[in-house]
Amino acid sequence: MSFIGIDLGTTFIKGAVLNLETRELHHARRIPFPAQLENAAPLACEFDPDEILDAVRALLEELAPHAPDCEGIVMCAQMHGMVLMNSRGEIQSNCVTWRDQRVVMPHPSGSESYFQVLTQRIDARSVRQLGNELDPGRPLSYLFWFAEQGDLEPGITPVSLPDFVLSALCQSEPGVELTNAGAYGALNLETLDWHEGVIAALGLDNLHWPEIRPLGEVVGRLDLNGKRVPCYTPVGDYQCALVGSLFGADEVSLNIATGSQVSRMTPNLILGDYQTRPFFEGKFLNTFTSPPGGRALNVIVDLLCELPRAQGLNLKDPWETFTEAAEDIDDTDLEVDLNFFPTPRGDRGRIGNIRQDNFTMGHLFRAAFQNMAESFYDCALRLDPAESWKNLLFSGGLACKLEVLRRVIQEQFDTPYRLPPFEEDTLFGLLILATVFSNRAKSIDNLTDQLRP
Numbered sequence: 243m244s245f246i247g248i249d250l251g252t253t254f255i256k257g258a259v260l261n262l263e264t265r266e267l268h269h270a271r272r273i274p275f276p277a278q279l280e281n282a283a284p285l286a287c288e289f290d291p292d293e294i295l296d297a298v299r300a301l302l303e304e305l306a307p308h309a310p311d312c313e314g315i316v317m318c319a320q321m322h323g324m325v326l327m328n329s330r331g332e333i334q335s336n337c338v339t340w341r342d343q344r345v346v347m348p349h350p351s352g353s354e355s356y357f358q359v360l361t362q363r364i365d366a367r368s369v370r371q372l373g374n375e376l377d378p379g380r381p382l383s384y385l386f387w388f389a390e391q392g393d394l395e396p397g398i399t400p401v402s403l404p405d406f407v408l409s410a411l412c413q414s415e416p417g418v419e420l421t422n423a424g425a426y427g428a429l430n431l432e433t434l435d436w437h438e439g440v441i442a443a444l445g446l447d448n449l450h451w452p453e454i455r456p457l458g459e460v461v462g463r464l465d466l467n468g469k470r471v472p473c474y475t476p477v478g479d480y481q482c483a484l485v486g487s488l489f490g491a492d493e494v495s496l497n498i499a500t501g502s503q504v505s506r507m508t509p510n511l512i513l514g515d516y517q518t519r520p521f522f523e524g525k526f527l528n529t530f531t532s533p534p535g536g537r538a539l540n541v542i543v544d545l546l547c548e549l550p551r552a553q554g555l556n557l558k559d560p561w562e563t564f565t566e567a568a569e570d571i572d573d574t575d576l577e578v579d580l581n582f583f584p585t586p587r588g589d590r591g592r593i594g595n596i597r598q599d600n601f602t603m604g605h606l607f608r609a610a611f612q613n614m615a616e617s618f619y620d621c622a623l624r625l626d627p628a629e630s631w632k633n634l635l636f637s638g639g640l641a642c643k644l645e646v647l648r649r650v651i652q653e654q655f656d657t658p659y660r661l662p663p664f665e666e667d668t669l670f671g672l673l674i675l676a677t678v679f680s681n682r683a684k685s686i687d688n689l690t691d692q693l694r695p
Contacts, residue, residue, distance in 0.1 A: 243262055243311050243313050243314065243680075244259050244260055244261050244268075244309045244311055244312055245259075245260040245262065245309075245314045245315065245316055245673070245676035245680070246258075246259060246260065246302065246305050246306070246309055246312055246314075246316075246667050247260045247267075247311065247315075247316050247673060247676065248302070248315065248316075248317045248318075248468075249317070249318050249408065249479060249482075249668045249669055249672070250275075250294075250298070250317065250319035250320060250323075250404055251275065251319075251320055251479065251668075252271040252275060252320045252341075252401060252423045252431075253274070253275055253280070253678035254273065254274060254275060254341070255272065255274075255275055255290045255297050255298065255301055255454050255540040255620070256272040256669060257270070257271050257272070257301040257302070257304075257305050257669075258270040258271070258305070258328060258465070258666070258669045259305055259308050259309045259396060259482035259673060260314075260316070260669070260674060260676050261471055261589065261673075261675050262313075262509045262680060262682055264672065265621075265665075265673060265693075266671065267666060267669055268610050269305060269308040269600040269647075270666060270669065271301060271304055271305065272467075273276070273300065273301055273637070275289075275297070276289050276290060276293035276294055277289075278578075279336060279511070281407070281408065282336065282342055283346045283508065284344065284347065285340035285343040286338070286342050286343075286344045287338065287339050287340075287342040287343070287649055288336035288337060288338055288339075288342070289336060289337040289339065290336060290337070291325050291333050291335075291336060291337050291406065291410075294337060294403075294407065295407060295410055298407055299410070299411070299545060299689075302315075302464075302466065302577060302578075302592075303687075306315065306466050306467055307467075307573045308514060309443040309467070310467055312466055312471050313466060313471070313472075313680060313681065314460075314471060314472045314473065314676060314679065315464060315466075315472070315473045316473075316476075316675055317404045317407070317408065317473070317474075317476040317477075317603060317672070318404065318472050318476060318477050318478065318479045318482035318668055318671065318673045319338060319402070319404035319407075319422070319476060319478070319479055320339065320340065320403065320479055321422070321425040321478050321479065322339065322340035322379055322380055322426075322427075322557050323336075323337055323338070323339045323340065323402060323403030323404075323424045323444050323515070324338050324379060324381040324384060324385075324401065324403065324426075325337045325401050325403065325406040325415060326388075326394075326398050326399065326400060326401070327398070327399050327409065327513070328395070328397070328398060328399070329397055329399075329450070330414065330575075331409060331410070331415075332414075333406075333410075334395070334398055335388075335508045337403060337406070338381070339379075339403070340379040340380075340538070340641060341379060341381065342358070342378075342379060342383075342384060342385070343378050344378075345357040345360065345378045345384070346368030346378055347672065348380075348391075349390070349441030350447065352458075353497075356381060356383075356386065356387050356390060357378050359390075360376075360382075360383060360386045360444060361376060363443045363444060364376065364440055364443060364452065365397055366546055367620060368439060368440050369430055369496070369623055370513050371430045371432050371442065371513070372427060372429065372430070372521055373424065373429070373431050373517055374515070374517050374518065375424070375427045375517055375518075375519070376427060376517065379531055380425070381402075381425070381426040381427060381428070382426055382427035382428045382440075382444070382446075383427065385400055385444070385446050385449070386445075386446070387496045388618060388689050389444065389445045389446055389578045390445075393404045394446075394448075396448040396449070396451070397448070397449065397450050398449055399449065399450045399451070399452055399507060400426070400449060400451070400452070401416040401418075401452060402418050402422040402423075402425065402426070402452075402476075402542065402673075404451065404476030404477075405417060405418050405422065405476060407476075408433065408461055408462055408473050408476060408631065409461075409462070409596050411462070411464055412459060412462025412463055412464050412473055412600070413461075413520065414462030415431060416452050417453045417454070417459075417475070418453070418454055418455065418457040418475075419454070419456070419457055419459075419477055419479035420434060420454060420478075420520040420669075421476065421477045421481045421519070421520050421521070421522070421669065422476065422478050423436075423454050423520070424520045425478055425519075426480070428440060428446075428451075429520070431452055431509050431511055431513065431520070431526070432511065434454070434520070435454060436454075438530055440583050445556045446550065449647055451682065455475050456473060456475070457477070457522055457523070457675075458474055458477060458675075458678065458679040459474065459475050460472040460473065460474060461474065461476075470634075472483050474675075474676075474679050477522075477638070477675065478519075479668050480497075480503070480519075480674045481519070481520075481521055481527070482668050482669075482671035482675070483497075483637065483667045483668045483671055483673065484505070484521075484523065484527075484637075484671070485665075485668035485672075485674050485686060485690065486661065486664060486666070486668055486669065486670035486672070486673075486674065487635055487637050487661065487662040487664075487667045488544065488636055488662070488690045488693055488694040488695075489505075489664075489690070490507075490633070490635075490673045490690070490691075490694060491507050491509070491630040492630070492631060492633060493507075493624075493631060493632070493634065493635045494622050494625075494631045494633075494634050494635065494655075494657075495504060495635045495637065496618055496634055496635065496636050496637070496638075496639035496641060496643070496651065497636075497637045497638040498535050498536070498614075498637075498638040498640045498647070499535060499536055499639045499640050500535055500537050500637035500640075501531065501532070501535045501537060501622050502531075502532075502534065502538075502614075502618070502638070502675055503529055503530065503531050503542060504533060504534040504618050504621040504622055504625065505527045505528065505529040505530075505553065505629070506523055506527070506528050506529075506622070506624075506625040506626050507521060507525050507527055507643065508524070508525065508527075508528060509525055510524075510525075510526070510607075510691060511526050512526070512528065513625075514527035514528065514625075515624070516528050516530055516621075516625060517528060517529045517530065517531055518625060519592065522686050523685060523686055523687060527627075527665070528625045530621040530624070530625070532583075532584060533614070533617040533618055533621055534580035534581065534582075534583075534613065534614055535538070535567075535614075535640060536615055536639075536640045537583065538580040538581075538582050538583065538591070538639075539553055539580070539607075539610060541580075541586070541591075542566065542578075542606065542607070542610060543560055543561065543580050546560065546564070546603070549558055562605055563603070565607065565644055565647075566610060567602070567603040567604035567607060567645055568577070568603075568607035568608045568646050569604075569605050569646045570604050571605055571608040573598060573603040573608075574600055574605040574608045574609050574612070575595055576593070576594075576595055576596065576597075576600045576601065576608075577592075577593065577594040577595040577604065577606045577609060578591075578592075578593050578594075578606065578610045579592045579593075579594075579611050579613060580611040580614060580617070586669070593606070593609075599642075606648070611644075611645035611646065611647050611650040611651075612654075614650075614651070615653070615655075616648065616653040616654060617652035618654070618655075619622045619651075619654045620650060620654055623653070630657075631657065632656055632657070633657065633659065633660060634651070634652065634655060634657050634658070634659035634660070635659070635661075635662070635663050636651075636659055636660070636662075637647055637661070637662050637667060638688060639679060641661075642661055644660075660695060662691070663693070663695060674686060674689055674690065674693075677689060
């Protein structure tokens with residue numbers, strides 16, 4: 243028997259038929275996420291909700307013939323997306339996503355930004371209860387901006403992106419599961435309910451906040467292949483990908499792509515000077531989300547490619563050349579600090595200790611990889627000072643592609659590592675969730691323990 247899984251990503255919307263008996267993905271498809279609207283407000287990042295719905299409908303129509311026995315639909319989505327809906331289920335806004343930065347604009351009250359005004363209204367204890375998730379790219383920030391503009395009608399419901407999609411497709415009341423509720427930036431992790439004090443302090447207490455629903459609850463039904471198919475609570479893509487990677491309690495997760503995340507799983511809530519997010523089955527993730535990743539490395543890559551570009555030369559794959567050069571260097575005393583953007587270790591980068599014989603591509607990238615390794619190790623120590631982990635789990639395009647980067651990080655941690663067993667980790671995470679939702683497995687823990695290498 244099968245389910246259909248949908249992953250609403252930032253770049254693509256992916257889907258597949260999930261074979262729960264063989265635990266395989268079939269007929270995997272992906273279509274581009276709709277284009278960003280050009281007429282949005284300055285620094286805004288908005289999308290047409292109807293275009294998103296049309297894209298999901300098209301993907302479901304393509305997959306449905308391959309799943310005649312479909313038992314259900316499971317979904318995950320990019321974190322922090324939001325659509326406003328009224329009590330009749332009608333769309334009241336564009337879809338605003340995590341790349342939206344409108345709250346960094348100056349506030350009418352003075353020289354400070356909307357985001358600075360927002361943070362001043364929330365005390366330190368509340369910030370920690372929110373999991374240190376205050377950020378310009380969170381629904382809480384978008385909602386504050388709308389409220390300050392006078393654009394929020396009383397009773398409007400802020401709906402997460404996947405919950406909006408299922409509510410619209412199934413004509414059902416929108417709710418939200420904890421992993422997506424945490425992505426709002428308004429969830430009190432100590433009570434696992436909306437933080438009423440923060441919501442009131444920001445003037446958002448006249449909204450209709452969606453009901454928080456348990457994992458695996460049926461939120462609506464959709465006509466598919468001539469029958470009413472149940473749709474289950476959608477979840478956050480980050481947590482779903484970790485499930486698909488078979489993340490264990492004795493591991494450190496190192497997700498390295500354009501950005502990077504370092505995460506540890508805990509069986510109960512442990513708040514600290516890091517971000518804390520709900521996970522599944524009562525667990526939590528303690529996370530740093532800003533160590534240097536591909537975005538920082540691209541600063542160096544762009545510099546080295548500037549001259550050939552100026553000469554009209556098109557380099558096919560500069561990354562391959564740079565990483566091969568780094569593989570030839572066993573060690574270097576060149577110093578690279580990749581904190582070109584705000585990170586847990588600062589917001590100013592540098593290249594230092596330069597000599598004639600060490601200022602080469604190989605030394606430069608070896609030093610950059612070493613700096614990344616030190617940053618990840620520093621974050622892991624702050625998450626787990628006892629160093630109780632036994633394994634590293636690498637994920638993300640950069641980590642999976644660059645063996646030399648993994649080797650440098652492994653040397654820093656002095657710990658074995660593994661890669662995700664499945665290329666499509668979010669879709670495989672949905673398969674695991676569907677297996678549990680359909681009572682074919684006792685729990686996520688039980689199934690991932692069986693499958694983990």
